[in-house]
Amino acid sequence: MRIGLIGLGRIGAFHAETLSGLPAVTELVVTDAVPAVTERIAQKYGAEPAADPAALLGSGVDGVVIAAATDAHPQLILAAVESGLPVFCEKPVARGAVEAAEVLRHCAGATVQIGYNRRFDPGFAAARAAVVGGELGRLHTVRSTTMDPAPPPAGYLAGSGGIFRDCSVHDFDIIRYVTGREVVEVYATGSTRGDALFAEIGDAATTAAILTLDDDTLAVVSNTRYNGRGYDVRLEVHGTADSIAVGLEDKLPLRSVEPGAAFPAGPPHTFFMDRFTTAYRLELAAFTEVVAGTRESPCTVADAVEAGWIAEACTLSLREHRPVRLSEVRSAA
Structure with missing residues (x-):
């Protein structure tokens, strides 16, 4: 073709x-x-x-x-x-x-x-299959992480719409995809510590958000532009019957300080194209x-719009220091 x-x-x-x-x-x-x-x-x-x-x-x-x-x-x-x-x-x-x-x-x-x-990454696909198959029982906690080793170029940041719209949307989408649930409320916070540009453009360099899903499962999303050890993308899904993780492999950019621990054994991921070559x-x-x-x-497009609404709610929550329901940002549109 x-x-x-x-x-x-x-x-x-x-x-x-x-x-x-x-x-x-x-x-x-x-x-x-x-x-x-x-x-x-x-x-x-x-x-x-x-x-x-x-x-x-x-x-x-x-x-x-x-x-x-x-x-x-x-x-x-x-x-x-x-x-x-x-x-x-x-x-x-x-x-x-x-x-x-x-x-x-x-x-x-x-x-x-x-x-x-991420929907095509073998690890995330396996996580979705485990949830759909009922292996975890009732879900109660999800943790999703995206940590860049360094900020993108200044010109890109200025036009990106902010960390929630540019970076965190990957976490928002994969949480919806893996759990099969919708987000109803968010509470987000963040820091501009790093390049002065983040404060100048009204963005954040490091953020955390708590998402409440429509079945009361709680999801915690962590993002930063400054992760010195490498490009860290992980997902944990915890249920009443089992817990699973995506990203716990030898290129995980996280160093264990437990005595005798040898994991992870390989060089860490340093770039998203390296981490997701197969997925792309x-x-x-x-x-x-x-x-x-x-x-x-x-x-x-409807899937992407839903992730976008979560990003809008987190952006508003960060700015106003309060919980924001998804219905609020939709109704204001």
Whole structure:
């Protein structure tokens, strides 16, 4: 099949490599806002360059992968949908949940997959299977962690919408996915300790949030931009019959100080592309099945909007130092 790729920055270039290696993708068409980047990536992966997104959409592609900047996501999603094409778009759908909900209204019935890659990681998939299979009994506690080794570039941070919308949404989505429950209330706190930029742009460098799910399960989400040992992504799910964890493997960026402990034994993960290489490949392979019509979207715009509402509630909770119900942010939209 012939797949188009819009946006060739850090994640877009990574997707170009992945797509070029998928058996189902026989032709790849690429474009970026910087023509020199388009030409470089096209030559590197034997892809066809397109002058701009409009040219790419009109080039006879069977599906489109969007990896452009967040602010361009709504326009590009809707342009692809209007062209009648299946769409994969990196998270988030839009900078804020209100705009994302508007995108959802305009693409009802369209085939759109949003890039929440943890759903395809083997460990997270096994956790979901354990919960669905009833192995844990009644859930009572979930702990989800995303800790970056260092902040993204200043320009990226300024346009990201904040740590809850940019980073924590992965935790919010995977909590919904693994538990099968919805979040009804949040309480969030945070610190700007680190680069002065965080305070200047009204963001936080380190955050914690408690989420109450609709069956009274409690979820604790921890995030930071400063985790010196590496890129730490984990999930714990505790129930009345059993407890399980994702991420407890030899590349876990956590050092045990227990006498005689040798775990973890390997070098720690230092980058999200390293941690989730397999998940990204499985995610894009799933999209080729969506394009072929043999699979429904495994992560819809509606799923992404729900994660976005949780991010909005946490952002408001952090700002006003109080619990926030999801119904409040939805009704204010």
